[in-house]
Amino acid sequence: MAVSKNQISGNTAMLLLKLLSEKDMYGYEMIDTLSKRSENVFELKVGTLYPLLHSLVQGGYLNSYDQQANGKLRKYYQITPSGRKHLNKMIEEWNTYAKAVAVMIGG
């Protein structure tokens, strides 16, 4: 089951940073990995991914480098120390929010 656009809002960067905190990846690999791990809940579109990756590089949270793979030049992304710090903050904030929603709709 996929969720609506509104649900996703704001958390995509957190999910990408989380993926990249485990290993370097290229764009399509992130989309596939997100989709598989979440059982198709996250269906990130390329029109969302690339601008977001660029902005994370711009913000100093990611670095990128080109590498040959299957004869094709792929752009790999790597998380920076600043990116890891940012990720931790985002996770903390997500947990606060998710708990508050649970209180609201659970009771």
Next chain:
Amino acid sequence: MAVSKNQISGNTAMLLLKLLSEKDMYGYEMIDTLSKRSENVFELKVGTLYPLLHSLVQGGYLNSYDQQANGKLRKYYQITPSGRKHLNKMIEEWNTYAKAVAVMIGG
């Protein structure tokens, strides 16, 4: 701890419908109740609330009526059967999303 705008995105309507599924309320009452119940995680602004209430009325999820309270005319909002159905769907979708995020950042 308040969370950033991005976290809130898309779920405000769900929270309002949930509040109104319990009892009729007027605008300011919703802001106060959300804030108190969530221990200030949700700090909904009037610039967000009123347009959202209008759109929920437009969509048939809410009705509104005027009522005197403390000598002042207040506009109360009431959830419709369609609003309750919509609320249930939104909660289901939220749960799906929250679980998927937990899998992503938990592992």
Next chain:
DNA sequence: ATAAATATAACGGTAACCGATATATGTTGA
């Protein structure tokens, strides 16, 4: 009286995401 709190409302701006489109290369099958 008048300042502060309560209450509703609308406008314009920013940010996030997606659909559509463009381009290029590698792989597969008839």
Next chain:
DNA sequence: TCAACATATATCGGTTACCGTTATATTTAT
């Protein structure tokens, strides 16, 4: 072989969500 398909990166314009700000009116407290 060469067309169709999958992989891969990229950009643009549009929609939606939320908020800051501003406006207006009434009630309560000093």
